Amino acid sequence: MSLKGTFVAKELALFREVKAGSAPAFKLLFLRYHEKLHAFVLALSSDPFLAEKYSQVTGPDKGVILEIRRERSIELVMEGFRWDDIMRWKAGQLLVRPFNGEYFPGPGSYDLDGDANNDLVLYTGDKPAGTPGVQYLELGSDITLENGTSGGKIIVNPNITKVFNEDRDYLYPIPTEELLLNPNLDQNPGWQ
Numbered sequence: 001m002s003l004k005g006t007f008v009a010k011e012l013a014l015f016r017e018v019k020a021g022s023a024p025a026f027k028l029l030f031l032r033y034h035e036k037l038h039a040f041v042l043a044l045s046s047d048p049f050l051a052e053k054y055s056q057v058t059g060p061d062k063g064v065i066l067e068i069r070r071e072r073s074i075e076l077v078m079e080g081f082r083w084d085d086i087m088r089w090k091a092g093q094l095l096v097r098p099f100n101g102e103y104f105p106g107p108g109s110y111d112l113d114g115d116a117n118n119d120l121v122l123y124t125g126d127k128p129a130g131t132p133g134v135q136y137l138e139l140g141s142d143i144t145l146e147n148g149t150s151g152g153k154i155i156v157n158p159n160i161t162k163v164f165n166e167d168r169d170y171l172y173p174i175p176t177e178e179l180l181l182n183p184n185l186d187q188n189p190g191w192q
Helices: 033-038 048-053 062-075 082-088 092-096 176-181
Strands: 011-018 026-032 100-104 108-110 120-123 135-138 152-155
Touching: 062 082, 082 092
Parallel strands: 120 135
Antiparallel strands: 011 026, 100 152, 108 120
């Protein structure tokens, strides 16, 4: 069996069980390149944006810690690590920030795919005459920007208020069935 090309893959297989036809099975090790790479991240200076986001991080290694956290959030996106990272770092307040979309300077026509044709018109007041293939959105009604009609990033789901209770939400509630089975168990704080 050839492992040629394995090193360009996101996941490096060395000892994972492989069965090929009637050949005997053998083990291959399964390593996550990005996960291992993060163990060696070195950072010399602190990023002020990250320092504000993670205000509870202090000490001489603050820059390294913040850089590792930034890298994990980027490199391991959609890998299933983010929730556990946020809980482990006690950074639950990150979950209450609004989801923001693309930045728009305000009302106007926008070419979103670079083909020199407008794809989107953001407007206030009366809806402009329609052009086929163009989406028309009224600011403040169909779409909300951070600074209203003065522009900003799109606010996704502006009517939803997200809440994270620092005293409760780092732990899950213990199921009622478990509490009934063992009267010596107490419910986790905030879930009584």
